Amino acid sequence: MHKDGAYSKKYDFSVGQLRNNVHKFMDLASLSTSSVAPAFSIAASYGVIAFYLGIYSIMGVIIVFPVYLFASIIFRKFNRLYPNAGASYFWGSKIVSKSYGSFQAWIITLAYFFSIPPIVIPAGEYTAQFLYSLGIISSSLLNNAFTIFILGSFWILITLIAGILGARPTAKITELFLGVELFVIIMFSLIAIYYLPDHMVNHISFSWFFSFNEIVKKPYAFVLAFPVIATIMDGWEIDSYASEESFNREKWPGTTGIMGFLIVFSIYMITMTLMDAETPLNLLSGSIDPLAEWASYIIPKYAVIMYIAVIASTASSLWLTTYILSRAWYAMSRDHLFPQIFGYTHKKYKSPWSNLVIIAVTAEAINAFMLFIPSIESFFAQLLSISGIFLMMEFAFDAFSGIYLFKGSKNILYLLISIITFIAFIFMIIMGIATSTFYIALAVILLIPGILMFFIQRNGIKLRKILN
Template sequence: MDPLVVFDSYGVVAQETKGHVALSYIVILVALLFTAYGYGQMVKAYPSAGSTYTYTQKSIHPMIGFLVGWSVLLDYLFLPMVNFAIGSAYLKAAFPKVPHAIWVFALAAIVTIINILGVKLTANMNTLFVTFQTLVLIVFVGFVVKGLISGMGQGTLVSISPFYTANIDLSLIMTGASILCFSFLGFDAVTTLSEETLNPKKTIPRAIFLIALIGGVLFTATSYFLHLIHPNYLSFKSADAASLEIASYIGGAFLHSFFLVGTMVAVFSSSLSSSTSASRLLFAMGREGSFPKIFAYLHPKWKTPVFNLLLIGFISLTAIFGELEVIYSFISFGALIGFLFVNLSVIFHYYLRQKRRKGFDFVRYFIVPLIGAAFTLWLFTSLNLSAMALGFSWLIIGVLYSVIVSKRKKELAFKFDKG
């Protein structure tokens, strides 16, 4: 989750929502603030690297926890892949003679190597990357404001059209919100670093709520200005790289080049974070016995799950194939499953198990997470049908894997008892 992620899906969602991207951002932000509250409550109960997987496993049921962890792997494992797909799309638009696959291979190799060398290096590089992205965002919006004042686009700084027009369609707004869930993927990833955070029960809940809130405000404001400066969302040559077209339109060659550099930095930043989070989730599932023990291996010098990172890098190469809109929704499938069960975990852990039901506890541990779960389900029903089919196929594979592993464990236990 980075400041420039709003640009990655803007063209696709603008066409999907008929120009109401800013409104879709408000819808998903409201839903995620309720879920952020749920994450904050659960990290107080279980400050471990497993995040949603651990919360569901310990609060509801181990089998359900595994399936939730398996579903969440969709966004953790495939988010680096979609970042490489986005990065290669921009680079292909800028350098059309270089094959798409070359860019994907190069991006995957660099990100994997940096992650293997340690979490401190990753964190320090991300701080630098996010600072630069913020600068790019400020410059970009500055050019937009200058263009609007000079009469470009709608020629005004104030308009309700990004939020409401006569052709607004609520179902399309919800579909857009479900796709824009992609922009927030990673706001929950901070919970996977609970074991590496000082005072996680206090720090993580604050961090996760602020990450969602600040990101949502930034994304809504940026998409608002993007619509004002380029209201004709049907005129993009390539919806996947629409923001690059807008950059050229408002700032010429300079902004085109500056924005391209910023986009590449964003790709690296988001890829580093998502690869780190995915490797830690695999590590937690390997340590708990849900996956083979090799997933729980840490390099003796760098203290990083090397094999997990190499696997994620290999999976990311699938960025060579696939359509971005379906990929966005496919990844959102896993994220929404995770968000749903975080809210349900709050109810199971605090309201049902600990019986904290009196006074304000009824609101904190039942009403608020119930609203969060309802919002998530509503978004879930708006996902792309192809993504739903892929998501449920992934879930079925997880069920089969779980059954096979469970059967194998029983056979080994039986042999051990006989021996």
């Protein structure tokens, strides 16, 4: 009885409250910058982008950039009006309807839930590669599934501990890891610029950044690349989900998101240009780690240092994506859309501990399935790769909420931004799934629960009564 009583004092088994006035301006800015994860994004995705677009990969990023910038502007406006831990879900419910918001809640769940497991295995792989480079583990352990599982599990555990300790420790460890990541990237970039005349293998051209002829010549390549590019442009929205835990919740969230997004975009432009100029394109194209390829060309002796940036970026991405989903689920439970368990908070740290445990356990299970059961690895890989589509759906739904909100107002600029953003995301979503009948079928199947939630909510039935 004594132990049970002590346990219940720590863990609240009712929908609790998040801690207010935790995040300061720089905390939010760091979260938004780190959540985009520049080093991890480039390492994980730029090889695929280069495979599709070659030397014009930077142009693909530039074309997609305004769409996400417009989305961040919409987020900033919504944060001024309705700061809430549920962010996109809450705005859809408040602006359009509760049934619309319930469907959007499912989209958010799919988007972030499917984004977490694909981070875990790379986190283990990058850590293993770093340890191997230092001579700590042997080559036999480098590609060993059990090694990757243990190292991935380590980062899941760090994510769980940091998350349960609350918003403040999460922000501080993020700032530490972001500092390491940015220091390494800036250091390599400065060295690359210094040695550029001697290391240049591809001469920098204005056409890398924009060439209408290239778009006309191979539009299909750009269409294929857009969904991949979309995966390196999100994450800045975390400050919206952290709004209830921040100071000046009606001023800072949204602004810091734009700030973080612009910082990462600047990093992309500088780093990607140097990578394309100093590394043979055939090595970048399809590489599992283009950053490592580039680093090995700049200073081969110290290329291992780049792994520190990638590991820091990957780990931060893991716990910050978890942060977003845990706060979104908390808000959904508080509004009686999700079961009460999703709203449990730690009495001391005011963190949604039950959500963090659920996410950690499922991520660990999927990690094990993918590493130890080869027969279902490809299915899980395809299932998880669709997360980018649902992330774009989230932003498309927000843009539609913007159209709904601003259509009757005199704010023509925000209406225009919302319309352009909605059309652009719908186009990228269609192109992203139209290339595969499997993706079309998978998207339809995964959306069925959301459609059911929409109609149940529309008919006035309390979902919580059903799910509980």
